[in-house]
Amino acid sequence: MHWLEEHLRAHRGTVVAVTHDRGFLERVATMILEVDRDERTVRRYGDGWAGYRAAKAAARRAAEQRYADWAEEVARMEERLEAAGRRLATTGRDPKQGFGKHRRSSEAKLGGQVRSVRERLAQLRRNPxxxxxxxLRFTSALSAADGPATRGALAEFDGVRVGERLRLDDSLVIAPGQRLLVTGENGAGKTTLLRVLAGDLEPDAGTARRPDRIGYLPQELPAHSTRLPLLAAFAAGRPGPPDEYGEQLLALGLFREEDLYVPVAALSVGRRRRLQIARLVTRPADLLVLDEPTNHIALDLVDELQTALAAYPGAVVVVSHDRGFRAGFEGERLDLHDGHRR
Structure with a gap:
Protein backbone atom coordinates (compact mmCIF):
# COMPACT_ATOMS: atom_id res chain seq x y z
CA MET A 1 0.00 0.00 0.00
CA HIS A 2 2.86 2.34 0.80
CA TRP A 3 4.34 1.73 -2.67
CA LEU A 4 0.99 2.48 -4.33
CA GLU A 5 0.53 5.70 -2.36
CA GLU A 6 4.02 6.93 -3.24
CA HIS A 7 3.49 6.03 -6.89
CA LEU A 8 0.21 7.97 -7.05
CA ARG A 9 1.68 10.96 -5.23
CA ALA A 10 4.45 11.12 -7.83
CA HIS A 11 2.02 10.76 -10.74
CA ARG A 12 1.69 14.02 -12.68
CA GLY A 13 -1.76 13.34 -14.04
CA THR A 14 -5.16 13.30 -12.38
CA VAL A 15 -6.05 10.36 -10.15
CA VAL A 16 -9.66 9.43 -9.36
CA ALA A 17 -10.06 6.78 -6.65
CA VAL A 18 -12.97 5.31 -4.70
CA THR A 19 -11.91 4.34 -1.18
CA HIS A 20 -12.85 4.30 2.50
CA ASP A 21 -9.18 4.05 3.51
CA ARG A 22 -8.55 7.14 5.61
CA GLY A 23 -4.78 6.64 5.46
CA PHE A 24 -4.90 6.64 1.67
CA LEU A 25 -7.02 9.80 1.66
CA GLU A 26 -4.69 11.53 4.09
CA ARG A 27 -1.57 10.73 2.07
CA VAL A 28 -2.85 10.99 -1.50
CA ALA A 29 -6.10 12.95 -1.86
CA THR A 30 -6.07 16.71 -2.43
CA MET A 31 -9.84 16.92 -2.93
CA ILE A 32 -12.70 14.70 -1.74
CA LEU A 33 -16.07 14.30 -3.45
CA GLU A 34 -18.71 12.86 -1.14
CA VAL A 35 -21.77 11.27 -2.73
CA ASP A 36 -24.81 11.49 -0.45
CA ARG A 37 -27.44 8.96 -1.48
CA ASP A 38 -30.08 10.35 0.90
CA GLU A 39 -29.88 13.91 -0.41
CA ARG A 40 -28.84 12.90 -3.96
CA THR A 41 -25.95 15.35 -3.84
CA VAL A 42 -22.22 15.40 -4.48
CA ARG A 43 -20.25 17.68 -2.15
CA ARG A 44 -16.73 18.84 -2.78
CA TYR A 45 -14.19 19.25 0.04
CA GLY A 46 -10.82 20.88 -0.59
CA ASP A 47 -7.56 20.30 1.28
CA GLY A 48 -7.90 16.52 1.26
CA TRP A 49 -8.69 14.53 4.38
CA ALA A 50 -7.86 17.36 6.80
CA GLY A 51 -10.19 19.72 4.94
CA TYR A 52 -12.95 17.12 4.86
CA ARG A 53 -12.81 16.55 8.62
CA ALA A 54 -12.66 20.27 9.39
CA ALA A 55 -15.65 20.97 7.13
CA LYS A 56 -17.67 18.14 8.66
CA ALA A 57 -16.95 19.39 12.19
CA ALA A 58 -17.89 22.95 11.20
CA ALA A 59 -21.14 21.73 9.61
CA ARG A 60 -22.08 19.86 12.77
CA ARG A 61 -21.39 22.92 14.94
CA ALA A 62 -23.48 25.08 12.59
CA ALA A 63 -26.37 22.58 12.71
CA GLU A 64 -26.24 22.52 16.51
CA GLN A 65 -26.24 26.34 16.61
CA ARG A 66 -29.21 26.57 14.20
CA TYR A 67 -31.20 24.18 16.37
CA ALA A 68 -30.23 26.03 19.57
CA ASP A 69 -31.28 29.38 18.03
CA TRP A 70 -34.62 27.93 16.89
CA ALA A 71 -35.35 26.30 20.26
CA GLU A 72 -34.40 29.51 22.08
CA GLU A 73 -36.78 31.58 19.94
CA VAL A 74 -39.62 29.09 20.43
CA ALA A 75 -39.13 29.27 24.20
CA ARG A 76 -39.01 33.08 24.06
CA MET A 77 -42.24 33.28 22.02
CA GLU A 78 -43.99 30.85 24.37
CA GLU A 79 -42.94 32.95 27.34
CA ARG A 80 -44.14 36.18 25.67
CA LEU A 81 -47.46 34.57 24.75
CA GLU A 82 -48.01 33.37 28.29
CA ALA A 83 -47.13 36.79 29.75
CA ALA A 84 -49.40 38.61 27.28
CA GLY A 85 -52.22 36.19 28.08
CA ARG A 86 -51.88 36.94 31.77
CA ARG A 87 -51.97 40.69 31.12
CA LEU A 88 -55.00 40.34 28.86
CA ALA A 89 -56.81 38.31 31.52
CA THR A 90 -56.32 41.10 34.06
CA THR A 91 -57.45 43.92 31.73
CA GLY A 92 -60.27 45.86 33.32
CA ARG A 93 -59.32 45.05 36.88
CA ASP A 94 -56.61 47.66 37.28
CA PRO A 95 -57.81 51.32 37.57
CA LYS A 96 -54.40 52.45 36.26
CA GLN A 97 -55.37 51.07 32.84
CA GLY A 98 -57.96 53.84 32.49
CA PHE A 99 -61.61 53.76 31.51
CA GLY A 100 -63.72 53.70 28.39
CA LYS A 101 -61.84 54.53 25.17
CA HIS A 102 -58.42 54.35 26.86
CA ARG A 103 -59.11 50.88 28.20
CA ARG A 104 -60.37 49.63 24.84
CA SER A 105 -57.23 50.99 23.17
CA SER A 106 -55.06 49.17 25.70
CA GLU A 107 -56.96 45.92 25.15
CA ALA A 108 -56.68 46.23 21.36
CA LYS A 109 -52.95 46.88 21.52
CA LEU A 110 -52.40 43.91 23.82
CA GLY A 111 -54.60 41.69 21.65
CA GLY A 112 -52.53 42.65 18.60
CA GLN A 113 -49.35 41.69 20.40
CA VAL A 114 -50.85 38.31 21.30
CA ARG A 115 -51.83 37.66 17.66
CA SER A 116 -48.37 38.65 16.45
CA VAL A 117 -46.64 36.32 18.91
CA ARG A 118 -49.02 33.46 18.07
CA GLU A 119 -48.35 33.87 14.35
CA ARG A 120 -44.58 33.85 14.87
CA LEU A 121 -44.81 30.80 17.13
CA ALA A 122 -46.96 28.97 14.58
CA GLN A 123 -44.45 29.84 11.87
CA LEU A 124 -41.57 28.48 13.94
CA ARG A 125 -43.43 25.25 14.64
CA ARG A 126 -44.36 24.82 10.96
CA ASN A 127 -40.70 25.10 10.02
CA PRO A 128 -38.80 23.30 12.77
CA LEU A 136 -22.93 7.43 19.04
CA ARG A 137 -22.39 6.05 22.52
CA PHE A 138 -21.85 2.45 23.58
CA THR A 139 -23.09 1.60 27.08
CA SER A 140 -21.96 -1.03 29.55
CA ALA A 141 -24.32 -2.68 32.02
CA LEU A 142 -21.53 -3.19 34.56
CA SER A 143 -20.90 -0.65 37.30
CA ALA A 144 -19.06 -0.48 40.58
CA ALA A 145 -22.32 -1.47 42.28
CA ASP A 146 -22.13 -4.87 40.60
CA GLY A 147 -19.36 -5.85 42.99
CA PRO A 148 -17.05 -8.78 42.21
CA ALA A 149 -18.43 -9.12 38.67
CA THR A 150 -16.55 -5.97 37.73
CA ARG A 151 -13.21 -7.37 38.93
CA GLY A 152 -11.09 -10.25 37.69
CA ALA A 153 -12.00 -12.08 34.48
CA LEU A 154 -14.96 -10.92 32.42
CA ALA A 155 -14.47 -13.79 29.96
CA GLU A 156 -12.09 -16.77 29.94
CA PHE A 157 -11.23 -19.30 27.23
CA ASP A 158 -9.00 -22.26 28.00
CA GLY A 159 -7.54 -24.74 25.50
CA VAL A 160 -10.02 -23.71 22.81
CA ARG A 161 -9.88 -25.58 19.50
CA VAL A 162 -12.00 -25.27 16.38
CA GLY A 163 -10.89 -27.87 13.83
CA GLU A 164 -7.65 -26.75 12.22
CA ARG A 165 -8.74 -23.12 12.17
CA LEU A 166 -8.05 -22.20 15.80
CA ARG A 167 -5.89 -23.75 18.52
CA LEU A 168 -5.35 -21.81 21.73
CA ASP A 169 -3.16 -24.07 23.84
CA ASP A 170 -3.18 -21.69 26.80
CA SER A 171 -5.80 -19.45 28.41
CA LEU A 172 -7.18 -16.24 26.97
CA VAL A 173 -8.58 -13.97 29.68
CA ILE A 174 -10.56 -10.80 28.96
CA ALA A 175 -10.72 -8.36 31.87
CA PRO A 176 -13.42 -5.69 32.37
CA GLY A 177 -12.54 -2.61 30.34
CA GLN A 178 -9.73 -4.36 28.44
CA ARG A 179 -8.94 -3.38 24.85
CA LEU A 180 -7.64 -6.15 22.58
CA LEU A 181 -6.81 -5.88 18.87
CA VAL A 182 -6.52 -9.28 17.15
CA THR A 183 -4.08 -9.27 14.22
CA GLY A 184 -2.78 -11.79 11.71
CA GLU A 185 -2.74 -12.70 8.03
CA ASN A 186 -5.93 -13.62 6.20
CA GLY A 187 -6.91 -17.14 7.24
CA ALA A 188 -5.01 -16.91 10.54
CA GLY A 189 -8.17 -17.63 12.57
CA LYS A 190 -9.16 -14.10 13.60
CA THR A 191 -12.83 -14.33 12.64
CA THR A 192 -13.08 -17.84 14.12
CA LEU A 193 -11.71 -16.54 17.42
CA LEU A 194 -14.17 -13.65 17.48
CA ARG A 195 -17.10 -15.97 16.75
CA VAL A 196 -16.06 -18.14 19.71
CA LEU A 197 -15.69 -15.08 21.97
CA ALA A 198 -19.15 -13.84 20.96
CA GLY A 199 -20.82 -17.22 21.45
CA ASP A 200 -21.67 -17.44 17.75
CA LEU A 201 -19.52 -20.59 17.45
CA GLU A 202 -18.90 -23.24 20.10
CA PRO A 203 -15.39 -24.75 20.19
CA ASP A 204 -14.74 -28.41 19.41
CA ALA A 205 -12.61 -28.64 22.55
CA GLY A 206 -11.74 -26.51 25.55
CA THR A 207 -13.84 -24.34 27.84
CA ALA A 208 -15.42 -20.95 27.20
CA ARG A 209 -16.88 -18.65 29.85
CA ARG A 210 -18.53 -15.48 28.62
CA PRO A 211 -20.53 -12.60 30.17
CA ASP A 212 -24.28 -12.61 29.57
CA ARG A 213 -24.28 -9.27 27.76
CA ILE A 214 -22.17 -9.33 24.59
CA GLY A 215 -22.45 -6.98 21.62
CA TYR A 216 -21.30 -8.73 18.44
CA LEU A 217 -20.71 -7.10 15.07
CA PRO A 218 -19.85 -9.78 12.48
CA GLN A 219 -17.65 -9.03 9.51
CA GLU A 220 -20.16 -10.13 6.91
CA LEU A 221 -23.78 -9.11 6.59
CA PRO A 222 -26.36 -11.94 6.58
CA ALA A 223 -26.55 -13.63 3.17
CA HIS A 224 -30.36 -13.39 3.18
CA SER A 225 -31.73 -10.14 4.56
CA THR A 226 -35.02 -10.12 6.43
CA ARG A 227 -38.16 -8.80 4.74
CA LEU A 228 -39.03 -7.01 7.98
CA PRO A 229 -39.25 -3.22 7.80
CA LEU A 230 -36.22 -1.38 9.16
CA LEU A 231 -37.94 -0.29 12.39
CA ALA A 232 -39.26 -3.79 13.13
CA ALA A 233 -35.79 -5.27 12.54
CA PHE A 234 -34.25 -2.66 14.86
CA ALA A 235 -36.80 -3.45 17.60
CA ALA A 236 -36.63 -7.25 17.18
CA GLY A 237 -36.22 -9.03 20.53
CA ARG A 238 -37.15 -5.94 22.55
CA PRO A 239 -40.34 -5.54 24.58
CA GLY A 240 -43.29 -3.62 23.19
CA PRO A 241 -44.36 -2.76 19.63
CA PRO A 242 -41.73 -1.56 17.11
CA ASP A 243 -43.26 1.94 16.87
CA GLU A 244 -42.10 2.61 20.44
CA TYR A 245 -38.49 2.56 19.17
CA GLY A 246 -38.82 4.94 16.23
CA GLU A 247 -37.69 8.02 18.12
CA GLN A 248 -34.69 6.17 19.58
CA LEU A 249 -33.56 5.00 16.14
CA LEU A 250 -34.00 8.40 14.47
CA ALA A 251 -32.11 10.15 17.29
CA LEU A 252 -28.93 8.32 16.21
CA GLY A 253 -28.95 10.19 12.91
CA LEU A 254 -28.26 7.00 10.94
CA PHE A 255 -31.63 6.92 9.15
CA ARG A 256 -34.40 9.26 7.99
CA GLU A 257 -38.05 8.94 8.98
CA GLU A 258 -39.00 7.70 5.50
CA ASP A 259 -36.56 4.78 5.93
CA LEU A 260 -38.37 3.28 8.93
CA TYR A 261 -40.79 1.10 6.98
CA VAL A 262 -38.51 0.13 4.10
CA PRO A 263 -37.83 -3.65 4.06
CA VAL A 264 -34.30 -4.42 5.23
CA ALA A 265 -33.77 -6.54 2.11
CA ALA A 266 -34.26 -3.39 0.01
CA LEU A 267 -31.58 -1.42 1.89
CA SER A 268 -28.05 -0.93 0.58
CA VAL A 269 -25.14 -2.78 2.18
CA GLY A 270 -24.10 0.42 3.97
CA ARG A 271 -27.57 0.94 5.43
CA ARG A 272 -27.78 -2.65 6.62
CA ARG A 273 -24.44 -2.12 8.35
CA ARG A 274 -25.89 1.01 9.99
CA LEU A 275 -28.77 -1.10 11.28
CA GLN A 276 -26.30 -3.49 12.92
CA ILE A 277 -24.48 -0.56 14.53
CA ALA A 278 -27.78 1.00 15.69
CA ARG A 279 -28.76 -2.22 17.47
CA LEU A 280 -25.30 -2.48 18.97
CA VAL A 281 -25.18 1.03 20.47
CA THR A 282 -28.70 0.88 21.93
CA ARG A 283 -28.27 -2.31 23.97
CA PRO A 284 -26.00 -2.38 27.05
CA ALA A 285 -23.11 -4.82 26.70
CA ASP A 286 -20.12 -5.61 28.91
CA LEU A 287 -18.06 -7.04 26.05
CA LEU A 288 -18.02 -5.75 22.47
CA VAL A 289 -16.73 -8.19 19.85
CA LEU A 290 -16.21 -6.34 16.57
CA ASP A 291 -15.08 -7.94 13.31
CA GLU A 292 -14.02 -5.26 10.81
CA PRO A 293 -16.35 -2.62 12.33
CA THR A 294 -15.47 0.03 9.73
CA ASN A 295 -16.58 -2.09 6.75
CA HIS A 296 -19.33 -0.59 4.56
CA ILE A 297 -19.77 2.66 6.53
CA ALA A 298 -19.21 6.30 5.58
CA LEU A 299 -16.05 8.12 6.57
CA ASP A 300 -17.67 10.48 9.08
CA LEU A 301 -19.40 7.52 10.76
CA VAL A 302 -16.04 5.73 11.05
CA ASP A 303 -14.68 8.68 13.05
CA GLU A 304 -17.78 8.75 15.23
CA LEU A 305 -17.60 5.00 15.83
CA GLN A 306 -13.96 5.21 16.89
CA THR A 307 -14.74 8.08 19.29
CA ALA A 308 -17.62 6.10 20.80
CA LEU A 309 -15.40 3.06 21.33
CA ALA A 310 -12.74 5.17 23.05
CA ALA A 311 -15.36 6.38 25.56
CA TYR A 312 -16.96 2.96 26.11
CA PRO A 313 -16.24 1.63 29.65
CA GLY A 314 -16.61 -2.07 28.82
CA ALA A 315 -14.18 -4.53 27.21
CA VAL A 316 -13.53 -4.50 23.46
CA VAL A 317 -12.06 -7.22 21.25
CA VAL A 318 -11.69 -6.14 17.64
CA VAL A 319 -10.30 -7.24 14.28
CA SER A 320 -9.61 -4.49 11.76
CA HIS A 321 -7.58 -3.99 8.60
CA ASP A 322 -8.38 -0.25 8.67
CA ARG A 323 -5.00 1.45 9.05
CA GLY A 324 -6.51 4.56 10.60
CA PHE A 325 -8.46 2.50 13.11
CA ARG A 326 -5.41 0.42 14.02
CA ALA A 327 -3.19 3.49 14.37
CA GLY A 328 -5.66 5.07 16.80
CA PHE A 329 -6.27 1.88 18.79
CA GLU A 330 -5.06 2.02 22.38
CA GLY A 331 -4.79 -1.39 23.98
CA GLU A 332 -3.13 -4.78 23.78
CA ARG A 333 -2.55 -6.87 20.66
CA LEU A 334 -2.96 -10.58 20.08
CA ASP A 335 -1.28 -11.90 16.93
CA LEU A 336 -2.50 -15.13 15.34
CA HIS A 337 -0.66 -17.34 12.84
CA ASP A 338 -2.27 -20.47 11.38
CA GLY A 339 -4.76 -20.52 14.24
CA HIS A 340 -2.08 -20.29 16.94
CA ARG A 341 -1.06 -17.45 19.20
CA ARG A 342 2.26 -16.00 18.16
Missing amino acids: VATPPAP
Missing part, protein backbone atom coordinates in the same frame (compact mmCIF):
# COMPACT_ATOMS: atom_id res chain seq x y z
CA VAL A 129 -35.03 22.94 12.66
CA ALA A 130 -33.99 19.30 12.78
CA THR A 131 -32.50 18.13 16.06
CA PRO A 132 -28.80 17.32 15.47
CA PRO A 133 -28.19 13.58 15.89
CA ALA A 134 -26.76 12.55 19.23
CA PRO A 135 -23.18 11.22 19.07
